[in-house]
Amino acid sequence: MAEAFAALTAGSPAVTRSAGHTVAGRHEFRGVRTVEHFFTVPLDHAQPGGAEITVFAREYVSAEHTDAEAAALPWLLFLQGGPGGRGNRATSFSGWMKAAARDFRILMLDQRGTGLSAPVDRNTLPLQGSAAEQAAYLALFRADSIVADAELIRAALGADPWTVLGQSFGGFCALSYLSFAPSGLKEVLITGGLAPLHGPAERVYRATFQRVAARNAEYFGWYPEDRERVTRIARHLARHEELLPDGSRLTPERFQMVGAFLGGNTRVDALHYLLEDAFVDTPAGERLSDAFLEQVRPQVSRAANPLYAVLHESIYGQGAATDWAAWRVLEEFPQFRPDAAEPLLTGEMVYPWYFEQDPALQPLREVAELLAAKQDWAPLYDLEQLAANTVPVAAAVYKDDIYVDYELSMETAAAVRGLQAWTTADFHHDGIGEDGEGIFRRLLGMVRP
CATH class of the missing domain: 1.20.120 (Four Helix Bundle (Hemerythrin (Met), subunit A))
Structure with missing residues (x-):
């Protein structure tokens, strides 16, 4: 995947390619304005001229902002847990989204294979051919490809380096983002998602x-x-x-x-x-x-x-x-x-x-x-890049998390230069669902002292 990101950025701090982009709809309800975005991206980012897929993301903005004010807000990309979890379908602002909508345009991504982003299930996957061809197709649906999609989307939106919030597997993706495309990041917030960087x-x-x-x-x-x-x-x-x-x-x-x-x-x-x-x-x-x-x-x-x-x-x-x-x-x-x-x-x-x-x-x-x-899985993290990281990162690490182990999380925290870990026994893996507003504000305050 390192080669794919080299092709994506061509050595420039700004992305030189972008995704095809269509706006399908705009809606307003209960103090929320949404915009439905569809992007065309390569199936295999190492082969940008090959097959393509469509990736969906929904923008959420508070109706308290005028159109001009909303257009000037910085972007926050939310990376959902999973794998296989689509972006949240919010019908009003609450929790972390309520806090974030005061200062950000929120982009809720359906990661490839989920939601409206080339959805994968028992009905659609046979379109790829034999079982071997289906497996080769799905091998392109991991965190590294999700991050490459995000960078093309950021370029299509004309966005500056953005804030990323990653929950659970979304935090794993954020670590891949820090590894392969740190120039696209302003700051990173991770909740219950510090992946082990190595080992079986x-x-x-x-x-x-x-x-x-x-x-x-x-x-x-x-x-x-x-x-x-x-x-x-x-x-x-x-x-x-x-x-x-x-x-x-x-x-x-x-x-x-x-x-x-x-x-x-x-x-x-x-x-x-x-x-x-x-x-x-x-x-x-x-x-x-x-x-x-x-x-x-x-x-x-x-x-x-x-x-x-x-x-x-x-x-x-x-x-x-x-x-x-x-x-x-x-x-x-x-x-x-x-x-x-x-x-x-x-x-x-x-x-x-x-x-x-x-x-x-x-x-x-x-x-x-x-x-x-499958034996030849590509690396998902660049340990040298993480050790030299300059992007502000804050992570909520839950001491009793049964899904993302505390000790392994702290091992990862020590391997990412500058990462600030907030450790707590007050929450389990779904802490962001219980006190999302408080957790979001705490983490954002940690990266913006």
């Missing part, structure tokens, strides 16, 4: 399995009755066929995926409300309720964001195959087995059986296997 994916999962186990223990300390409920549900699913609304079977291991609730400050308590809905009496005996199964379905299906499963481990791939790292590391943590005496709930890890049990992923199984075996 296994080291990530060894750390996060321990974090998830500790979070299970904390949760069951708050809700001891749910310890029995989780075991009871897992045993029931091992003995009885229960179907989700999409017709697929809810297996014990799929049920364990509701552990995603454990990664949040407020969502964690919603897990209790879910579990208490589990069982009802029927003429056929005790069964799982329709209400429970309907609530579980979006937690265990990747229909809305298949790239999350297909590309998840590739975000740690640099020069070696990831080879289902989480699945292999799981063997070291038998308490997460679905047939354990008291099975624990799992986190964000992705396993091969996802592609056997989830109807949205079944057609992508061969592609996922090819990506898991």
Whole structure:
């Protein structure tokens, strides 16, 4: 990807190429003005004359600003979590967007493969040809390509170096931005997204399995009755066929995926409300309720964001195959087995059986296997550039984050010159959703003393 960025900038501090750009619509509602932008960018930035894709971004501006005032505001690019997460669809300003809209034009990017940006799912991916061709296509949908898209978009907008806010995987992308295109950045804010800069994916999962186990223990300390409920549900699913609304079977291991609730400050308590809905009496005996199964379905299906499963481990791939790292590391943590005496709930890890049990992923199984075996992943970070960084960077690092490990995050913080880390145990991975305004203001104040 270094060659791609060299072609992109041609050694100049200003980008010399830009994306094709179309404005599709302008709207105003509840104090918000939006502009819908479509950009044409190369599929492979190392081959700018080759195939192209369309990338979408929505601009948000406060209606409190006049048109002239809004045009003079600096840009803030938001990079969403994921992989596979589209930009937020805000219907009013709240949280960090409320704070940012006072001083910025916000550009909410649908990263390539998500939302309206060349969306990838089981229906669209076959357009690329064979499984091998589909895998080669998806290999171009990682952080380095997202950053190259952003630089072409910045040039198309005529924007000066901009502020970037990266949440979770968006923070990983921000580190790639600092590595390969720092001249496009004024300042960088990262929330729960300091990626490990080197090493195999296994080291990530060894750390996060321990974090998830500790979070299970904390949760069951708050809700001891749910310890029995989780075991009871897992045993029931091992003995009885229960179907989700999409017709697929809810297996014990799929049920364990509701552990995603454990990664949040407020969502964690919603897990209790879910579990208490589990069982009802029927003429056929005790069964799982329709209400429970309907609530579980979006937690265990990747229909809305298949790239999350297909590309998840590739975000740690640099020069070696990831080879289902989480699945292999799981063997070291038998308490997460679905047939354990008291099975624990799992986190964000992705396993091969996802592609056997989830109807949205079944057609992508061969592609996922090819990506898991891919050996020649390009570097996602330039360690020398990060060590010499001059862009102001501030990061919120959550001490009990079950998705982005604290120790690995602090290792990365020390490797980026000038990065200021705010460490806190007050929030979990979704801190920006609980006090986005406060976190945004704190980080912005850190880069603007």
